[in-house]
Amino acid sequence: TQTTTYSANETWKIAERIRRLNDLGFEVGELSMSRDKGGTQVSIQPKVVDAGHFSRKIMRLTGMDxxxxxxxxxxxxxxxxxxxxFKSSTPQSIAAHEWMTHVYQxxxxxxxxxxxxxLEPAEVFHQLLEHRWYMAENAGYDIPSDQVIASFIENVLRNKPDEQSFIGKAAEEVLGPDTSDMSGMAGYFV
Incomplete structure (x- = not known):
C-alpha cells in the first residue's frame, strides 16, 4: 500500500502498476504529478475499495452504465x-468531462x-486500452493514440464477430434446437 513513483513519460508502466493494484482489490487513491530537476514524476497511492465501486463512480462522473x-x-x-x-487540485469531475470529450468520444x-x-462502445474502449497497454509494453514506450486506434481496428476489431441481441428471439434460436423439454426450467421464465 505504499506510494510508488514513475517517470511521467512511461504511462505504460504506470498502467501496469495500476493493473496489479486492481487485481489485488485496490483503487488508485491518489495519482499526482510533480516536477523536479530529474523531470516529471507520477506518484501512485493505493486504497482499498468495495465491490461495484468503479461502476458507481463512472456512472456518477460520466453517466455511463x-x-x-x-x-x-x-x-x-x-x-x-x-x-x-491538470493540476492535482483539479476536481475529478472536470477531468472526467475533459476525458470524455478529448479521449473517449x-x-x-x-x-x-x-x-x-x-462491440458495445464501452467494451470497444476497454479493449482499446488493453491493446494500447500491450503495444506499449512490447515497444517499451508509449504509442500515440492514432496508431493504437488504427492497430486496434485492423488487428482486433475487424476479426471479431458482431455482437448479437437475444431480445425477442425464440428460445430455440438462443439455446439451440434441443429445447423441446424445458419443463424443469419453468420457474426461471416469468
Missing part, C-alpha cells in the same frame, strides 16, 4: 489523464461505421 472491469479501466485512464493534463468516433456492431 458499464461493467465493473470496464469502469475500473476507464477510471484508471481518467486518473492518468487527470495527472498528466474521439476513440469511439474513430471506429468505422461498418464495425460499430462488433
Amino acid at each position: 458499464v461493467e465493473e472491469n470496464q469502469a475500473r479501466r476507464m477510471m484508471n485512464d481518467i486518473e492518468q489523464y487527470r495527472a498528466t493534463h 474521439p476513440a469511439i468516433n474513430a471506429i468505422p461505421r461498418e464495425l460499430r456492431g462488433k
